[in-house]
Amino acid sequence: MKLVTLxxxxxxxxxxxxxxxxxxxxxxxxxxxxxxxIGKGLPGLKGRDGAAVWGQDFLFAVESEKPAxxxxxxxxxxxxxNLGGTKIWYLVKTLRLGTTHFYQYFSEGKxxxxxxxxxxxxxxxxxxxxxxxxxxxxxxHASKIYPGMTANYWVYVNPGADVVHGAPLMVWxxxxxxxxxxxxxxxxxxxxxxxxxxxxxxxxxxHVLIAPGNGGxxxxxxxxxxxxxxxxxxxxKYLREEILPEVEKTYRVRQDAYSRxxxxxxxxxxxxxxxxxxxxxxxxxxxxxxxxxAAIQWKPDAGLEGGxxxxxxxxxxxxxxxxxxLSDGAEDIEGPAGSWPLNNIQLANSLKMKGxxxxxxxxxxxxxxxxxxxxxxxxxxxxxxxYNPAKTEQTYVMEESERVKPLFRVRIANREAW
Numbered sequence: 001m002k003l004v005t006l007x008x009x010x011x012x013x014x015x016x017x018x019x020x021x022x023x024x025x026x027x028x029x030x031x032x033x034x035x036x037x038i039g040k041g042l043p044g045l046k047g048r049d050g051a052a053v054w055g056q057d058f059l060f061a062v063e064s065e066k067p068a069x070x071x072x073x074x075x076x077x078x079x080x081x082n083l084g085g086t087k088i089w090y091l092v093k094t095l096r097l098g099t100t101h102f103y104q105y106f107s108e109g110k111x112x113x114x115x116x117x118x119x120x121x122x123x124x125x126x127x128x129x130x131x132x133x134x135x136x137x138x139x140x141h142a143s144k145i146y147p148g149m150t151a152n153y154w155v156y157v158n159p160g161a162d163v164v165h166g167a168p169l170m171v172w173x174x175x176x177x178x179x180x181x182x183x184x185x186x187x188x189x190x191x192x193x194x195x196x197x198x199x200x201x202x203x204x205x206x207h208v209l210i211a212p213g214n215g216g217x218x219x220x221x222x223x224x225x226x227x228x229x230x231x232x233x234x235x236x237k238y239l240r241e242e243i244l245p246e247v248e249k250t251y252r253v254r255q256d257a258y259s260r261x262x263x264x265x266x267x268x269x270x271x272x273x274x275x276x277x278x279x280x281x282x283x284x285x286x287x288x289x290x291x292x293x294a295a296i297q298w299k300p301d302a303g304l305e306g307g308x309x310x311x312x313x314x315x316x317x318x319x320x321x322x323x324x325x326l327s328d329g330a331e332d333i334e335g336p337a338g339s340w341p342l343n344n345i346q347l348a349n350s351l352k353m354k355g356x357x358x359x360x361x362x363x364x365x366x367x368x369x370x371x372x373x374x375x376x377x378x379x380x381x382x383x384x385x386x387y388n389p390a391k392t393e394q395t396y397v398m399e400e401s402e403r404v405k406p407l408f409r410v411r412i413a414n415r416e417a418w
Contacts, residue, residue, distance in 0.1 A: 018054065018125075018126065019037075019040075019184075020052055020053070020054045020184055021054045021055075022037060023037045023038065023040075023042075023052060023054075023059065024052060024054045024057045024059045024092060026038075027059050027061075027090055027091075027092050028057070028092045030081075034083060034090075035083055035084075035085070035086060038061060038083065038088060038090070040181070042059075042061050042181075042185070045061055045062055045063040045088060050062045050063075050105065050113070050115075051103060051115070051117040051185070052184075052185060053117060053118065053119070053120055055097075056094050056095060056096075056097060056119075057092055057093075057094060058092070058093050058094070058095045058101065058117065059090065059091075059092050060072070060080070060090065060091050060092075060093065060103060060105075061080075061088055061089065061090040061091075062080065062088070062089055062090075062105040062112055062113065063087045063088055063089075064087060064089055064105075064107045064112060065087060065107075066107045066108050067079070067080070067082070067089065067107065067108075068080045068089040068105055068106065068107045068112065069105070069106050069107070070091060070103055070104065070105055070106075071103065071104045071106065072093065072095070072101055072102070072103050073101055073102055073103075074102065077104075077106055078091060078093075079091075095119060096119055097119040097120070097121070098119055098121065098374070099119050099374070100116045100117065100118055100119065100329075100363065100364065100365045100368075100370040100371050100374060101116065101117050101118075101119065101370075102114070102115075102116050102331070102364075102365070102366060103115060103116070103117060114366070115366075115368050115370075116329075116365045116366055116368035116370035116371070117368075117370050118369075118370040118371070118373040118374040119374060120188065120373065120374060121374060121377055121378075123192055123195045123196065123199075123377035124188045124191060124192055124373070124374075124376065124377060125191065126191055126195075127195050127198065129198075130194055130195055130198040131159035131160075131194065131198070132159070132190070132194050133156055133157050133158045133159055133161075133190060133193070133194050134156070134157050135154055135155075135156045135179060135190065136154050136155040136156070136157075136250075137154075138152050138153070138154055138179075139152065139153050139154070139155075139246070140152050141153065141242060141243060141246060143213060143216070143238060143242055144242065145234065145237055145238045145241065145242060146213055146216045146217070146223060146226075146227070146234075146238065147216060147217075148215045148216040148217070149213035149214065149215045149216030149217075149218075149223050150213060150214060150215060151210060151211055151212065151213035151214070151223075152175070152176065152210075152211045153175055153208060153209060153210040153211065153243065153247075154175055154178075154179055154208075154209045155206060155207065155208055155209070155247060155250070155251060156178075156189070156190055156193075156206075156207040156209060157204075157205075157206050157207070157251065158193055158194055158197045158204035158205055158206075158207075159194065159197065159198075159204060160197065160204035161203075161204035161205055161206055162204075162252075163206060163250075163251040163252055163253075164252060165252065166252045166253060166254040166255070166259075167203075167204065167205050167206045167251070167252070167253055167254065168203045168204075168205035168206070168253070168254055168259040168260065168261075168384075168387070168389075169205060169206050169207075169208065169244075169253040169254060169259065169260045169261070170205055170206070170207050170208070170260070170261040170262070170263060170285075171207075171208045171210065171239060171260075171261070171262045171263070171272075171275075171283075172189070172207060172208065172209045172210070172262075172263050172264065172268075173210065173212075173228060173262075173263070173264035173265075173267075173268030173269075173271050173272060174211065174212065174224075174264065174265065174266075174268045175208070175209025175210045175211045176209075176211040177369075178190070178207075178209045179209060186369050186373055187369060187372065187373045187376055188373060188376065189207070189376065192376045192377050192380065193205075193207065193380065195377070196377060196380055196381055201380075201381040201384070201385075202380050202381060202383075202384040202387070203259075203384060203387050203389060206247070206251045206253050208243065208244070208247055210239075210243060212224035212227055212228065213227060224267060225267060225296055225297060226297065227271065228264070228267035228268055228270065228271035228292075229267050229270060229271070229292060229296040229297040229307060230297045230304060231270075231274060231297070231304065231305045231306065231307060231309060231310070232274075232278075232304065233274075233278040233279070235271055235274070235275060236274070236275040236278045236279045236282070239275065239282075240279065240282060254392075256392040256393065257280060257281050257282055257283055257284040257321075257393075258284055258391060258392055258393045258394055259387075259389075259392070260282060260283045260284065260285070261283060261284075261285035261286070261287065261383060261384070262275050262276055262283045262285070262286060262287075263286070263287035263288075263289075264287070264288065264289070264291075265289040265290055265291075265369050265372055266289070266290050266291070266292050266367065267292045267296065269287075269288035269289055269290060269291030269292065270288075270291050270292050270293050270307045270310065272286050272287065272288060273286050273288055273291065273310060273324070274310070276320075276322055277310075277313070277320065277322075280320045280321060280322065284321055284322055284323060284396070285322070285323050285324075285383045285384070286322060286323070286324045286325070287324075287325050287379060287380070287383055288324065288325065288326045288327070289327050289328075289369060289371070289372030290327070290328050290329070290332055290340065290344075290365075290367055290368070290369070290371075290372065291326065291328065291340075291343075291344055291347070292307055292337075292340065293307045293308060293310050293311060293338075293340070293343040293344060293346075293347055294306065294307050294308060294333075294335075294337040294338030294339070294340060294343055295307065295308055295337045295338050296337045298337075306337070306338070307338075307343070308338055308343055310347060311343065311346040311347040311349075311350040312350070314347065314350035314351060314354055314356075315350045315353060315354065319354045319355060319356065321395060321396055322356060322357075322396065323356075323357045323358070323383060323396045324351060324356060324357070324358040324359075325358070325359050325361075325379045325382060325383050326344060326347065326348055326351075326358065326359070326360045326361070327360070327361040327362070327363070327371055327372055327375060327379070328340060328341055328344035328345075328361075328362055328363075328365075328371075329341070329362070329363045329364055329365030329366060329367075329368075329371055330362070330363070330364050330365075330413070331364060331365060331366040331367075332344070332365070332366060332367050333367045340367065341362075342410070344360075344362070345360075345362065345408050345410060348360035348362075348408055349407050349408055352398075352402070352407060352408075353407070355397075355398050356396070356398060357396035357397055357398050357399065358398070358402070359379075359382055359399075359402070360408070361375055361379075362408070
């Protein structure tokens with residue numbers, strides 16, 4: 001990373017104290033306050049989300065009965081320190097920014113958990129003088145389209161959003177991960193969007209953060225896969241006919257697809273893409289992180305295709321007026337339902353062949369939101385570039401910088417080709 005960027009981050013961190021900064025400082029100095037702060041600041045100490053970042057300081061922490069260690073970026077494991085009187089083990093490391101870092105927790109040779117964490121860029125921190133938006137109280141909706149299911153949602157409104165006459169709208173799947181501590185450990189959507197609004201890189205808007213439902217027809221209690229991975233127009237109808245009418249009782253949003261975006265990660269990403277595909281008059285901008293374009297809800301006996309069909313539909317059906325940011329990583333999932341990296345690459349090539357306005361970021365990350373979080377300032381600015389509130393439509397065209405590039409090609413990187 002350039003020295004000027006590091007200097008900017010250093011000045012930013014010195015200018016104000018944040019709860020995450022206090023947590024990491026307490027860990028670095030072995031402060032008596034650490035026991036109080038760590039439980040509040042790191043909700044995922046079972047191994048998945050046990051990492052927090054402030055500047056170049058990365059706090060790794062995990063809960064374990066026995067001594068634990070952490071391996072960072074596939075290097076030899078480092079011993080963690082015990083937080084006296086608890087089962088928590090921790091370590092603060094200085095790591096490079098502008099990239100993702102893969103970590104694995106171990107105890108007595110047994111893997112406790114692994115994930116990726118972002119080396120966040122400057123716009124993912126509170127900037128001096130930037131007004132902060134407002135998060136609503138949690139609302140709960142009982143669905144008719146998914147009988148017996150209830151789902152929670154929140155609304156985040158950027159400063160300056162015109163909720164009286166109509167504001168641009170962005171719908172986010174897995175909304176429970178974008179509130180409270182979870183947002184600080186993952187996307188940092190609220191901070192990023194407020195910063196970008198202040199810089200006039202995106203319009204002030206209404207963000208609907210909706211969680212997957214519970215109950216209904218799910219075998220267990222969670223409806224997430226049925227809602228998100230099913231290739232149909234059902235979830236789009238759920239948003240159009242049930243959720244947004246409730247939201248609009250309080251916040252007026254614009255009705256033109258030009259002023260609407262939809263986003264998600266993993267199964268939430270294919271969900272976002274499908275909603276825009278089936279309802280191009282409702283949404284024209286799509287943000288897809290680590291999309292599950294795989295056969296998770298493939299049910300041939302019920303006539304339901306799997307998510308793999310998305311890239312083929314893009315190639316074979318008429319081009320739709322959509323702008324799409326895709327991202328995935330080489331270490332994403334290979335499983336019975338398919339290959340996440342290869343399906344994302346195939347979708348990117350399909351979009352390119354059909355002349356879509358798209359951007360594909362393919363990194364090294366595993367199935368984690370880290371790359372999407374690191375890229376969020378750039379991806380949101382790209383998705384909303386040239387937005388003009390006086391307009392209600394725009395025909396998206398592929399950027400010239402993308403048009404002149406070749407199709408994506410894959411090569412075997414971890415073994416001999418033949």
